Amino acid sequence: MSSLRIDPNIERPDDFYEALIEAHRELSDEQSQKLNARLILLLANQIGSHEALLEALRIARDGV
Amino acid sequence: MLSTYQNPVFDYVRSPDQDAASPMRRPVIVIGAGPVGMAAAIDLAQQQVPVIVLDDDNTVSVGSRAVCYAKRSLEILDRLGCGSRAVDKGITWNVGKVFFGDKQVYSFNLLPEAEHKRPAFINLQQYYLEEYLLERLKALPGAEVRWKNKVVDVRPQADGVELTIETPEGPYRLACDWLIVADGARSPVRGMLGLESRGQVFKDRFLIADVVMKAEFPTERWFWFDPPFHRNQSALLHRQADDVWRIDFQLGWDVDPEEEKKPEKVIPRIKAMLGDDRPFELEWVSVYTFQCRRMDRFRHGRVIFAGDSAHQVSPFGARGANGGFQDTDNLAWKLALVMQGKAPERLLDSYDVERGYATDENIRNSTRSTDFITPKSKVSRIFRDAVLELSEHHPFARALVNSGRLSMPATLHESLLNTPDADAFDGRLVPGAPACDAPIELEGRDGWLIDRLGGRFQLLVFSDAVPDAATLDGLQTLGGMPIAVEPLVVSPQPLALPAGVANVVDRKGLVAARWDGQPGTAYLLRPDQHVTARWRELDVKRVRAALARATAQEV
Numbered sequence: 153m154s155s156l157r158i159d160p161n162i163e164r165p166d167d168f169y170e171a172l173i174e175a176h177r178e179l180s181d182e183q184s185q186k187l188n189a190r191l192i193l194l195l196a197n198q199i200g201s202h203e204a205l206l207e208a209l210r211i212a213r214d215g216v
Numbered sequence: 217m218l219s220t221y222q223n224p225v226f227d228y229v230r231s232p233d234q235d236a237a238s239p240m241r242r243p244v245i246v247i248g249a250g251p252v253g254m255a256a257a258i259d260l261a262q263q264q265v266p267v268i269v270l271d272d273d274n275t276v277s278v279g280s281r282a283v284c285y286a287k288r289s290l291e292i293l294d295r296l297g298c299g300s301r302a303v304d305k306g307i308t309w310n311v312g313k314v315f316f317g318d319k320q321v322y323s324f325n326l327l328p329e330a331e332h333k334r335p336a337f338i339n340l341q342q343y344y345l346e347e348y349l350l351e352r353l354k355a356l357p358g359a360e361v362r363w364k365n366k367v368v369d370v371r372p373q374a375d376g377v378e379l380t381i382e383t384p385e386g387p388y389r390l391a392c393d394w395l396i397v398a399d400g401a402r403s404p405v406r407g408m409l410g411l412e413s414r415g416q417v418f419k420d421r422f423l424i425a426d427v428v429m430k431a432e433f434p435t436e437r438w439f440w441f442d443p444p445f446h447r448n449q450s451a452l453l454h455r456q457a458d459d460v461w462r463i464d465f466q467l468g469w470d471v472d473p474e475e476e477k478k479p480e481k482v483i484p485r486i487k488a489m490l491g492d493d494r495p496f497e498l499e500w501v502s503v504y505t506f507q508c509r510r511m512d513r514f515r516h517g518r519v520i521f522a523g524d525s526a527h528q529v530s531p532f533g534a535r536g537a538n539g540g541f542q543d544t545d546n547l548a549w550k551l552a553l554v555m556q557g558k559a560p561e562r563l564l565d566s567y568d569v570e571r572g573y574a575t576d577e578n579i580r581n582s583t584r585s586t587d588f589i590t591p592k593s594k595v596s597r598i599f600r601d602a603v604l605e606l607s608e609h610h611p612f613a614r615a616l617v618n619s620g621r622l623s624m625p626a627t628l629h630e631s632l633l634n635t636p637d638a639d640a641f642d643g644r645l646v647p648g649a650p651a652c653d654a655p656i657e658l659e660g661r662d663g664w665l666i667d668r669l670g671g672r673f674q675l676l677v678f679s680d681a682v683p684d685a686a687t688l689d690g691l692q693t694l695g696g697m698p699i700a701v702e703p704l705v706v707s708p709q710p711l712a713l714p715a716g717v718a719n720v721v722d723r724k725g726l727v728a729a730r731w732d733g734q735p736g737t738a739y740l741l742r743p744d745q746h747v748t749a750r751w752r753e754l755d756v757k758r759v760r761a762a763l764a765r766a767t768a769q770e771v
Binding site for chain 1: 595598599601602603605606610612613616
């Protein structure tokens with residue numbers, strides 16, 4: 153059993169956020185969507201746990 | 217158009233039933249002489265249940281239609297006496313490759329392990345398989361096929377069914393105790409009974425072209441997403457018998473199916489795919505859409521639905537005919553026991569439950585494949601393409617590529633017929649799982665375990681030595697019960713066993729390895745080769761209780 157971490161866990165939050173925004177710089181909306189899709193797939197593999205992934209989907213969807 | 221195959225024409229023959237003053241009553245009638253209907257009839261006839269198959273046509277399948285037959289279907293066909301003919305004529309394959317654009321992104325090998333009698337898959341045109349099934353059926357006493365017999369009215373009664381049948385010589389009436397409906401996805405009989413098969417229609421069209429050509433392509437399943445020769449769509453290439461190749465092109469929803477079937481439209485597509493000027497001939501062309509749907513219940517009193525009439529899936533995954541064979545495999549022994557008065561009618565409800573469970577699994581898998589191949593929304597397409605792009609260099613993404621999750625036999629995990637494990641076991645042979653094959657020696661000759669199983673209840677007992685006298689007594693009594701259980705002792709070396717207790721010699725130790733068969737272990741198997749109970753220590757009382765449970769009798 154492995155649930156999603158929601159306590160702060162990103163090593164360098166400000167640096168990560170900057171890098172995330174930077175990754176999208178000068179991309180069209182379409183390209184950004186593509187980047188996001190690839191990123192989600194890569195990060196999902198890193199998480200691995202089905203339960204944690206479902207929890208992430210639920211939390212993300214709840215806010216929409 | 218077929219150049220490699222000529223459909224036989226079977227004669228309509230007048231039956232004495234047509235001249236009877238009042239409708240004759242038959243034990244079992246099967247409607248539909250397709251693969252599923254004929255498999256049901258063979259299975260019943262092998263169990264001495266007389267059966268009549270009615271078909272509105274007078275030939276086998278026109279066009280190759282179902283092509284891929286999975287290992288489990290071949291094992292079922294072996295039990296029905298047609299496996300070798302299908303495998304000898306068919307094309308054996310294990311490898312699939314997936315391409316995205318002009319690059320190969322992924323390949324898979326379905327061969328699970330060596331030392332099984334049957335391969336993961338064969339490809340064979342449906343008409344050949346139907347011929348073999350028909351030949352076998354005709355050789356069985358008590359089985360009969362009536363061509364050009366079209367059922368036009370069905371009236372279910374409390375204890376049977378009354379039918380009106382149209383023939384070239386006019387209509388006649390016939391009654392039966394049990395009716396098996398295997399008349400295909402559009403099932404006229406389902407309609408006559410006011411029943412529905414419900415689910416999802418996919419808004420996409422696919423072109424099937426069977427072409428005859430000499431090609432040195434490997435015997436593999438090749439699937440393309442967005443190939444240069446067919447942009448923005450998918451394509452499939454797969455070999456069948458007689459140098460016939462199955463080619464599928466996804467066409468999208470907004471095409472005219474009649475237009476797309478014309479050779480002047482089809483031939484350029486194939487030329488672009490083959491990429492050269494090799495000669496080929498069109499054998500058969502069809503444009504289809506598909507649905508994933510099922511009936512809520514497969515049993516309606518004395519009327520039982522099997523195969524596509526009961527449930528329909530998209531072709532990606534080869535779960536149509538392969539699912540249908542598992543239906544009849546599941547149904548026939550139950551119906552035979554009920555008809556012989558050895559089990560209560562409610563045993564047939566387990567057909568509905570077990571095959572309903574398997575159907576949901578097949579629909580889930582084929583729907584997922586279809587959603588990947590034909591993304592239904594913009595974002596779905598974005599994720600699909602992202603998976604394909606990543607899969608070329610990043611192994612993790614290959615697990616997400618879905619060009620069809622190919623048919624695996626259902627493990628009937630939650631069936632009430634199973635006796636839950638009380639002991640600890642390793643491996644996949646849980647209660648509900650189909651038997652796993654392994655090489656054995658039988659009376660000094662090499663053989664396969666799967667050929668020794670099925671057709672009756674059996675108890676596999678693992679032992680290194682001759683069991684003690686009390687155990688042997690217990691095993692011998694199993695064979696004498698109203699529903700007989702055949703005991704089979706699996707041992708590494710031949711054992712001298714008394715009459716009524718057979719010996720399976722596991723020289724290579726693979727039966728013991730695959731079944732986690734430590735000495736003393738016992739498995740109770742159903743006539744359809746599925747495990748229904750297992751124990752670490754043999755206790756005949758518990759075997760009897762498990763048998764009662766597996767046949768829906770109160771313990």
